[in-house]
Amino acid sequence: MKFNRLINRNRITYTLLFLFILNISSYAQQRIEGLSYLDGKPVSVVIKDGKIVEIKKISELPKESKKLYIAPGLIDNQVNGFIGISFLSETGGILTLEGVKKATRALWERGVTTYLPTLITNSHEELLNIFLKLADFKNDKSLLGSIPGFHLEGPYISPEDGYRGAHSKKFVRPPDWNEFMELYKASGNSIMTVTLAPEVEGAMEFIRKCSEKGIVVALGHHNATAEIIDKAVENGAKICTHLGNGCANAINRHINPLWPQLSNDKLSISIICDGFHLNPEEIRVFYKVKGSDNTIVTSDVTEFAGMPPGLYKILDGEEIELTADGELRYPAQKVLYGSASAINKGVQHIMKVTGCSLADAIKMSSTNPAKLYGLNDRGSIDTGKRADLILFKLSDSELVIKKTYVNGKLVYDASK
Numbered sequence: 485m486k487f488n489r490l491i492n493r494n495r496i497t498y499t500l501l502f503l504f505i506l507n508i509s510s511y512a513q514q515r516i517e518g519l520s521y522l523d524g525k526p527v528s529v530v531i532k533d534g535k536i537v538e539i540k541k542i543s544e545l546p547k548e549s550k551k552l553y554i555a556p557g558l559i560d561n562q563v564n565g566f567i568g569i570s571f572l573s574e575t576g577g578i579l580t581l582e583g584v585k586k587a588t589r590a591l592w593e594r595g596v597t598t599y600l601p602t603l604i605t606n607s608h609e610e611l612l613n614i615f616l617k618l619a620d621f622k623n624d625k626s627l628l629g630s631i632p633g634f635h636l637e638g639p640y641i642s643p644e645d646g647y648r649g650a651h652s653k654k655f656v657r658p659p660d661w662n663e664f665m666e667l668y669k670a671s672g673n674s675i676m677t678v679t680l681a682p683e684v685e686g687a688m689e690f691i692r693k694c695s696e697k698g699i700v701v702a703l704g705h706h707n708a709t710a711e712i713i714d715k716a717v718e719n720g721a722k723i724c725t726h727l728g729n730g731c732a733n734a735i736n737r738h739i740n741p742l743w744p745q746l747s748n749d750k751l752s753i754s755i756i757c758d759g760f761h762l763n764p765e766e767i768r769v770f771y772k773v774k775g776s777d778n779t780i781v782t783s784d785v786t787e788f789a790g791m792p793p794g795l796y797k798i799l800d801g802e803e804i805e806l807t808a809d810g811e812l813r814y815p816a817q818k819v820l821y822g823s824a825s826a827i828n829k830g831v832q833h834i835m836k837v838t839g840c841s842l843a844d845a846i847k848m849s850s851t852n853p854a855k856l857y858g859l860n861d862r863g864s865i866d867t868g869k870r871a872d873l874i875l876f877k878l879s880d881s882e883l884v885i886k887k888t889y890v891n892g893k894l895v896y897d898a899s900k
């Protein structure tokens with residue numbers, strides 16, 4: 485009798501232990517359900533330890549997920565700042581880890597789970613100091629790997645008005661490999677892409693050296709001829725930065741940088757789809773020429789995104805204006821000063837303008853940038869990839885983000 489009781493007691497203990505372990509493992513696993521961005525059909529994605537471990541088609545969605553799409557998190561390759569935080573300056577110690585965290589959280593709320601902080605034309609000292617700080621911040625655990633590296637746009641661009649855009653003329657200069665290597669080291673070897681003008685002195689050799697190091701060379705803010713553009717591609721240039729912008733307002737109809745960049749099949753493009761930088765017909769033509777395989781939706785978003793409309797002072801003390809409908813104007817140069825909309829707006833805008841599918845729009849704003857920068861752990865919903873996932877509704881003007889997961893962690897829930 486006593487012996488039996490002992491056995492029973494052990495059995496109960498083992499059962500409880502088993503249930504406890506089961507509970508822990510099911511706790512570590514999470515199931516996220518939504519309409520697949522690929523075909524609109526219900527799907528269940530199981531994630532564990534920050535990774536996607538299973539994807540299954542299901543017959544219907546639970547009530548709370550009805551009409552919510554699921555897609556990989558958006559990847560933005562051009563972020564100058566966000567919500568009052570700028571990556572363009574650190575004068576006076578204004579660039580802080582707290583600031584980077586704030587900008588990252590605000591981007592998560594817009595569905596952006598990976599982004600490249602983008603530094604534009606500036607003095608060597610300032611660029612060096614910003615990179616030193618960002619290299620340190622990017623590895624902070626709380627950012628969950630959302631910053632894999634950086635984009636250096638300039639200072640090796642065209643000094644010509646119009647092509648230079650809003651970049652400061654006094655800091656524009658030809659490429660200098662030693663200077664760049666100092667910046668590269670300061671960034672923790674994390675400059676993933678450089679935007680430059682291929683026609684400036686020394687650019688071809690610089691493009692070749694960058695390409696050999698696996699740094700993606702982008703052509704932008706330039707006035708290069710067809711011959712030079714094709715040569716830049718032979719030397720390794722892969723993409724045109726914000727095609728159709730960073731270009732003078734008045735150009736020769738036969739000889740200008742747009743035709744050769746469109747006609748070279750080896751060049752992909754990034755385009756700003758905020759409704760202000762390009763007319764619908766430009767986006768339509770670019771998309772028809774390059775297709776969804778060779779197009780990336782970018783934001784070129786600045787610190788003024790998410791801020792109230794009004795006049796703001798920029799680096800050189802000049803004024804820019806953020807209008808009520810989200811246009812960011814730079815009156816002194818008669819150009820736009822970057823954008824005020826994250827790419828959750830761009831995804832919807834390119835669908836509206838070109839009629840492309842949601843699957844293609846997400847490919848252009850997540851899968852393609854992941855491939856371009858060799859970020860093989862993200863950019864699609866596949867087993868083994870990081871669980872960077874977004875749940876959203878489609879509105880007339882943007883993806884309305886309901887939940888964002890980064891590396892398996894729920895970082896944004898609109899219902900809370």
Ligand SMILES: [Zn+2]
Pocket residue numbers: 637649704705726730
């Ligand atoms: Zn630019």
